[in-house]
Amino acid sequence: MLEKSLQAIFLLSLVSFTYSFPLSTNKRWIINASTGQRVKLACVNWPAHLQPMLAEGLDKKPLGEIVAAVVKMHFNCVRLTWSTFMFTRPNYGHISVSQTLDSLDLKEAKQGISKNNPFILNMTHIQAYEAVVGELGAQGIMVLLDNHISKPDWCCSNTDGNGFFGDRYFDPNEWMKGLSFVADRFKEKRQVVAISLRNELRGPRQNEPDWYKYISEGARVVHKRNPHVLVFVSGLNFDLDLRFLQKSPLALDLDNKAVFLTTRKNPAPLVLSEFGFDQRETWTGPYGLSKEAII
Ligand SMILES: *[C@@H]1O[C@H](CO)[C@@H](O)[C@H](O)[C@H]1NC(C)=O
Numbered sequence: 001m002l003e004k005s006l007q008a009i010f011l012l013s014l015v016s017f018t019y020s021f022p023l024s025t026n027k028r029w030i031i032n033a034s035t036g037q038r039v040k041l042a043c044v045n046w047p048a049h050l051q052p053m054l055a056e057g058l059d060k061k062p063l064g065e066i067v068a069a070v071v072k073m074h075f076n077c078v079r080l081t082w083s084t085f086m087f088t089r090p091n092y093g094h095i096s097v098s099q100t101l102d103s104l105d106l107k108e109a110k111q112g113i114s115k116n117n118p119f120i121l122n123m124t125h126i127q128a129y130e131a132v133v134g135e136l137g138a139q140g141i142m143v144l145l146d147n148h149i150s151k152p153d154w155c156c157s158n159t160d161g162n163g164f165f166g167d168r169y170f171d172p173n174e175w176m177k178g179l180s181f182v183a184d185r186f187k188e189k190r191q192v193v194a195i196s197l198r199n200e201l202r203g204p205r206q207n208e209p210d211w212y213k214y215i216s217e218g219a220r221v222v223h224k225r226n227p228h229v230l231v232f233v234s235g236l237n238f239d240l241d242l243r244f245l246q247k248s249p250l251a252l253d254l255d256n257k258a259v260f261l262t263t264r265k266n267p268a269p270l271v272l273s274e275f276g277f278d279q280r281e282t283w284t285g286p287y288g289l290s291k292e293a294i295i
């Protein structure tokens with residue numbers, strides 16, 4: 001019995017340390033910076049950027065079970081989304097999960113969480129987010145922290161005020177403050193291998209000069225706080241368009257990581273950051289696809 005549980009602990013600790021930063025890039029591949037071996041990221045998108053500012057599903061299953069399901073399906077990574085305000089505005093991220101659920105009148109969700117993950121209710125949103133990152137690391141899953149939106153909400157539309165620098169909720173300085181905070185806060189977490197600067201840039205304000213300006217600044221802010229994470233960058237038009245980088249690569253001096261295309265000179269990894277469809281089978285539009293380059 002003792003031997004069995006020791007074996008279990010040994011296996012668990014092996015699993016816990018299976019993946020850790022730093023990753024790097026070599027031409028179009030993501031590699032392990034220590035060994036040079038290729039690392040294939042197979043991530044699940046796990047939304048935590050909506051109004052409740054909490055990873056979805058914690059009202060339905062215990063956190064450990066959800067993460068175990070991700071492991072069982074052979075994913076090795078989670079793209080865990082976050083909203084800027086959760087980290088930059090005290091009246092968002094620093095209040096308790098329970099308070100927010102009350103203010104949104106989400107009674108059922110609150111009941112579900114008190115049944116499945118009672119420890120979450122009295123946590124602040126930031127603590128609850130950290131608990132999710134912690135459990136992912138404990139079960140050997142790599143984490144990409146994805147800045148998905150500014151104001152917690154469903155994402156995305158051209159007119160939601162979260163689409164591009166200068167939009168109603170998308171103040172570039174606040175965005176950088178959020179990136180800086182997140183890069184710093186998770187820098188000791190070895191499972192956090194990447195930070196994505198912003199999901200699906202879009203909308204009437206989008207333009208190339210501002211893209212180069214703010215994406216460069218954002219990448220620098222992240223790497224200043226945590227030089228070990230990969231930085232994912234979104235293209236324009238809902239992340240469907242990175243063509244402008246062929247004419248004018250992003251001029252960042254980041255250990256030769258600032259390369260963007262999978263072929264030609266200076267190739268770079270290109271990630272399909274989201275695909276899938278509405279599982280309620282009510283969606284009749286095109287399939288959602290978006291892609292991000294990595295520096
Ligand atoms: C990279 O290799 C090191 C040394 O073998 C290992 O500890 C680390 O977990 C690896 N990281 C990934 C993401 O494979």
Ligand SMILES: *[C@@H]1O[C@H](CO)[C@@H](O)[C@H](O)[C@H]1NC(C)=O
Pocket residue numbers: 118119121122
């Ligand atoms: C949360 O805090 C309240 C007030 O301090 C307490 O009554 C409640 O039992 C706590 N709930 C949990 C799940 O710890």
